[in-house]
Amino acid sequence: MKFYYHPISSYCQKVLVAMYEKGVEFEPHIVSLMDPEKRAEYREVYPMGKVPVLIVDDDHLIPESTTIIEYLDGIAEPKLIFGDPEQRRKIRFKDRMFDLYLNDSVSTLLFQSMKPESERDQERIDTSKFRIDTMYGFMEHELSEQPYANGDDFSMSDCAATPALFYAQRAAPFNDYQHISAYWDRLASRPSIRRVMSEAEPHVKAFMGDDAAA
Numbered sequence: 393m394k395f396y397y398h399p400i401s402s403y404c405q406k407v408l409v410a411m412y413e414k415g416v417e418f419e420p421h422i423v424s425l426m427d428p429e430k431r432a433e434y435r436e437v438y439p440m441g442k443v444p445v446l447i448v449d450d451d452h453l454i455p456e457s458t459t460i461i462e463y464l465d466g467i468a469e470p471k472l473i474f475g476d477p478e479q480r481r482k483i484r485f486k487d488r489m490f491d492l493y494l495n496d497s498v499s500t501l502l503f504q505s506m507k508p509e510s511e512r513d514q515e516r517i518d519t520s521k522f523r524i525d526t527m528y529g530f531m532e533h534e535l536s537e538q539p540y541a542n543g544d545d546f547s548m549s550d551c552a553a554t555p556a557l558f559y560a561q562r563a564a565p566f567n568d569y570q571h572i573s574a575y576w577d578r579l580a581s582r583p584s585i586r587r588v589m590s591e592a593e594p595h596v597k598a599f600m601g602d603d604a605a606a
């Protein structure tokens with residue numbers, strides 16, 4: 393399997409966590425999306441130009457982080473989408489919530505904060521803050537009753553929460569939320585996640601020009 397990704401990309405980190413949890417072997421292809429030439433080259437692989445992408449058997453292209461994890465679940469243990477239909481629905485639901493309303497909002501805040509104040513989009517910032525606060529409220533409640541997003545076992549939802557919380561430490565700190573903080577400590581102590589973070593760290597430092605990944 394060929395995996396097209398970049399260690400700094402949150403959606404790639406989500407899939408890397410799943411791959412390292414499962415011990416899946418892959419051929420790494422790092423895509424430098426900041427370089428216009430490399431970006432154009434990558435569009436030959438995947439016209440949408442987004443990472444991550446998994447290529448299986450040389451020509452079977454699998455884009456989209458959730459879809460990649462669903463594919464991996466079919467070929468390698470441990471399962472990250474498991475249980476009865478209701479449990480599986482909840483795993484997918486939280487995966488969507490973490491991607492769309494937490495991760496995307498955290499990314500928006502990070503990118504906006506890197507712009508000069510006069511160029512920032514206050515409406516997008518306000519919407520992102522509202523979504524993050526709403527997600528934190530939801531997560532704090534859920535995590536008061538269980539160690540992981542869907543109970544006792546680590547699932548695809550936790551893969552999705554990882555990069556969001558990794559970058560949220562900088563963009564939208566959650567220190568005031570006792571259960572989210574404990575959840576983050578639990579996530580960050582998993583070997584798969586420690587590996588993803590340590591691989592991302594030098595790239596995050598170079599991109600943000602400081603100790604953001606510390």
Ligand SMILES: N[C@@H](CCC(=O)N[C@@H](CS)C(=O)NCC(=O)O)C(=O)O
Pocket residue numbers: 401402403404425441442443444455456457458491
């Ligand atoms: N829904 C996609 C989102 C992928 C995505 O937005 N990837 C970003 C990096 S985190 C990207 O490729 N950005 C480059 C671009 O938008 O051109 C997924 O879950 O894989």
